[in-house]
Amino acid sequence: MSIIVGLTGPTGAGKSSAATLCKSLGIKHIDCDIIARKATEKGEEGLLAVVKAFGDDILNNDGTLNRKALAEKAFKDKDSTALLNQTLLPIIKKMVMAEIKDDNVLLDAPTLFESGVNEICSKTVAVLSDKDLRLKRILARDNITTEQALLRINAGKSDDFYKEKCDFVIYNNSDENTFNNDFLNLLKEIFEL
Numbered sequence: 001m002s003i004i005v006g007l008t009g010p011t012g013a014g015k016s017s018a019a020t021l022c023k024s025l026g027i028k029h030i031d032c033d034i035i036a037r038k039a040t041e042k043g044e045e046g047l048l049a050v051v052k053a054f055g056d057d058i059l060n061n062d063g064t065l066n067r068k069a070l071a072e073k074a075f076k077d078k079d080s081t082a083l084l085n086q087t088l089l090p091i092i093k094k095m096v097m098a099e100i101k102d103d104n105v106l107l108d109a110p111t112l113f114e115s116g117v118n119e120i121c122s123k124t125v126a127v128l129s130d131k132d133l134r135l136k137r138i139l140a141r142d143n144i145t146t147e148q149a150l151l152r153i154n155a156g157k158s159d160d161f162y163k164e165k166c167d168f169v170i171y172n173n174s175d176e177n178t179f180n181n182d183f184l185n186l187l188k189e190i191f192e193l
Contacts, residue, residue, distance in 0.1 A: 003191055004105045006121035008112035010156045012134030012141070012149075013127045014172035018183045019108045025187055028103040032110065032117075035095045036088060040065045046091045053087045071148065075155040089115040104191055113165050123190050126162035127183075129172045 009015050022029040039046030042064050050070060051058065058070045074084040093115045096107065100120070112118045129137075131153065138149040163169055170186055172179045187193070 002100075002102050002104050003122045004100065004107055004120055005187075005190055006112045006118050006124040007106055007108045007127065008110060008124065008166065009127035009162055010129075010134065010159070011110065011152050012137040013129040014137070014179065015108055015110070015127050017172070017176065017179065018127055018170075019106060021180060021184055021187065022106045025184070025191065025193055026104075027187065027191060028105045029108060030096060030099050030105055031108045032092055032096060032115075033108070035099075036092050039088065039091050039095060046088055049087045049091065050084070053083055068144070068148075071152065075151045078155070081155045085111060085114050093117055106187070113161075118165075123168065124166040125168045125170060125186065125190075126166040127170055127172050128159050128162060133173060 007015055007018060016031075019029050019031065036046070038044065040050060041047060042062075047065055050065070054070060054073045058066055058073060060066045070084075074080050089111055096109075096117055097120075100107075107117065107121065109115065109117055112121070112124065118124055134153060135146070135149055138144070138152065139146065142149070168186060168190075170179075170183055
């Protein structure tokens, strides 16, 4: 029987760094951010749904999604973020379920609990990090302003949310090697490798 581990945590905490370690252990990695991008490609169900929810001014001239325009609308307050989740998460969940076979899987899902995908997970792991480090990572990764990055951070759940919900919590506040070693050891324990 396969083991499905749900990986979650706030934006900028280092989930993607953790996910890349799966390959070295032969664990299938499913990235819900990539699935969300596929869901919102031109002509896809997810794009049609977010346009209906947020308006067609979130589109570029060629009909593709303008992610920054959507982010400005979706992360401006809790109600808007909730609307984004209600609109996209059922579509993403359906796509995730189609990808899970009989493999051991690390399911990288920022909205693991909000989407209900946690229900199929054997174990859940949160990656947490100090807010100032998260801000630096987001700024370097996304090429956005500090104000935009803070909107994303503030739209997310608190660390306490993840501590209460997850089976394991791992911190990504030190150097990359320390975090990688800690995370690899945790994966080996969970997957019994």
